[in-house]
Amino acid sequence: MNVSETSFxxxxxxxxxxxxxxxxxxxxxxxxVNSKWLSVGTHYFITVMASGPSPCPLGLRLxxxxxxxxxxxxxxxxxxxxxxxxLSEAWSKTYSCHCQPPFSGKYxxxxxxxxxxxxxxxxxxxxxxENWDEQAYECVCHPPFTGLLGGK
Numbered sequence: 001m002n003v004s005e006t007s008f009x010x011x012x013x014x015x016x017x018x019x020x021x022x023x024x025x026x027x028x029x030x031x032x033v034n035s036k037w038l039s040v041g042t043h044y045f046i047t048v049m050a051s052g053p054s055p056c057p058l059g060l061r062l063x064x065x066x067x068x069x070x071x072x073x074x075x076x077x078x079x080x081x082x083x084x085x086x087l088s089e090a091w092s093k094t095y096s097c098h099c100q101p102p103f104s105g106k107y108x109x110x111x112x113x114x115x116x117x118x119x120x121x122x123x124x125x126x127x128x129x130e131n132w133d134e135q136a137y138e139c140v141c142h143p144p145f146t147g148l149l150g151g152k
Contacts, residue, residue: 001048002037008044008061040066069095073107084108113137121145 002020003012022045023031037043047060071079071086079086080097088095099108102115114125119139126138 001046003044003046005042005044008046008063011046011061037064038066040068042066067092067094071095071097071107073109077107080108082108111136 002022006012022033022037042063042065045062045064067088069086073081080099081103083103084097084099086095087098097106097108099105102112104110104112112127113136114127117125118137119125119141121142123139123141123145126140128136128138
């Protein structure tokens with residue numbers, strides 16, 4: 001049965017109402033959870049019996065936190081552009097992309113060209129993400145070095 005946080009913590013079994021039941025009697029096999037119990041937020045459930053003492057004090061309680069995910073640019077796109085994992089920390093209210101190097105960005109859609117260390121002779125690398133049709137980085141050379149990759 002779905003209950004309030006106070007009832008969950010105090011293990012209080014209120015009067016059972018049909019619209020608060022997660023599952024009916026005689027559970028066997030697989031069951032589908034009604035989508036109303038999967039809305040964003042935390043839902044609290046306790047086990048109730050038609051008669052007899054409540055098994056709730058024995059630990060038959062469940063809290064489920066449903067979080068939003070921000071891991072796709074669109075519903076048809078791959079999670080984290082296929083270059084990361086959609087994860088969440090326990091204290092966070094949402095899921096987000098944790099990118100695998102050399103990718104970055106909200107959806108791991110940006111390649112960090114400088115991670116490959118393309119500049120020679122201690123040249124400084126600058127990512128140029130705005131022009132993907134051109135070279136994605138630029139090297140700033142230290143004298144006496146010059147050139148595209150910081151060579152002589």
